[in-house]
Amino acid sequence: FTHNAPKNVDYLLLEGTSLGRGSKAFKTEWEIENDLTKMFRIKDKSNIVYTSGQNIDRIVSIFRACIRTGKVLVVDVYVATILKELSPFAKIPYPSKTFKNVKVLYPYYSARRLKNQGDEKVLYRFKNYKITKDEISNQPHDYVLLVRPSMQKDLERISGIDGGNLIYSMWSGYKSKPGTKKFFEYFNSRGFTLHEIHTSGHADITTLKKMIEAVQPKSII
Numbered sequence: 621f622t623h624n625a626p627k628n629v630d631y632l633l634l635e636g637t638s639l640g641r642g643s644k645a646f647k648t649e650w651e652i653e654n655d656l657t658k659m660f661r662i663k664d665k666s667n668i669v670y671t672s673g674q675n676i677d678r679i680v681s682i683f684r685a686c687i688r689t690g691k692v693l694v695v696d697v698y699v700a701t702i703l704k705e706l707s708p709f710a711k712i713p714y715p716s717k718t719f720k721n722v723k724v725l726y727p728y729y730s731a732r733r734l735k736n737q738g739d740e741k742v743l744y745r746f747k748n749y750k751i752t753k754d755e756i757s758n759q760p761h762d763y764v765l766l767v768r769p770s771m772q773k774d775l776e777r778i779s780g781i782d783g784g785n786l787i788y789s790m791w792s793g794y795k796s797k798p799g800t801k802k803f804f805e806y807f808n809s810r811g812f813t814l815h816e817i818h819t820s821g822h823a824d825i826t827t828l829k830k831m832i833e834a835v836q837p838k839s840i841i
Contacts, residue, residue: 622830622831622833625834625836626835629835629836629837629838630837630838630839631837631839631841632835632837632841634828634840635822635828637822638820638825638828639828641820641824641825645824646819646822646824647819648819649677649680651819652818652819653681656669656681659815659817660685660688660764665761665783665784665785666760666765666782667691667784668764668765668767668781668785668786668807668812669764669767669789670786670787670789670803671766671787671788671790673702674702675789676710676712677821678789678821679695679699679712679766680712682764682789683713683722685764686721686764691721691763691764692721692722692723692751692763693713693721693722693723693763693764694724694725694765695715695722695725696724696725696727696767697726697742697743697746698730700715701745703715704745704746715746715749723749723750724746724749724750725751725756725765727774728773731743751763753774753777757779757780758780760778760781760784769800772803775806781810782811783812784811784812784813785812786804786807786812786815787816788814788817788818789816789817790818792816
């Protein structure tokens with residue numbers, strides 16, 4: 621892009637999310653993948669990742685770390701749907717014959733809501749890739765689970781994961797929210813160790829400067 625930037629630009633609308641964070645460069649997704657790989661290689665530890673189901677870059681990094689460590693990635697039906705819908709546009713992992721180590725968990729609340737809405741077809745869509753709580757309980761160290769607070773009731777029915785790694789991969793500001801605090805307290809009660817492995821999805825200041833230098837707009841908003 622910087623070698624083929626548009627010319628004669630009057631206004632450049634530039635995001636400012638990272639402007640107050642200093643000039644330090646953010647970690648790359650490659651570095652995140654390496655950090656996750658080290659975590660997943662810890663012997664006899666279950667691994668649960670609390671991240672956004674819409675952070676596709678992060679999910680790909682988690683998937684690649686699973687490949688490198690022989691783990692199976694477990695996503696819920698919501699994340700599975702997002703990945704499937706985006707799959708025609710990019711080579712990203714989604715529950716399918718192509719990506720055999722991606723399995724789908726059906727959380728109680730999500731499945732009930734879809735059924736009540738008459739959207740059973742969404743549930744049946746991934747039936748060939750379904751994994752049960754009992755299957756995870758039988759070999760808990762073989763799986764990496766993507767979770768969020770609404771799945772706590774489901775986690776209570778999975779045994780053998782106690783004392784594992786809880787990997788928080790979101791903006792640190794969310795940790796102060798009551799729901800997140802309560803979720804952390806639950807994992808603490810099961811002996812989990814909290815690890816933060818995250819990088820911003822926003823451009824750092826160095827990258828923003830490169831954009832401005834390439835475009836050379838008359839005005840910046």
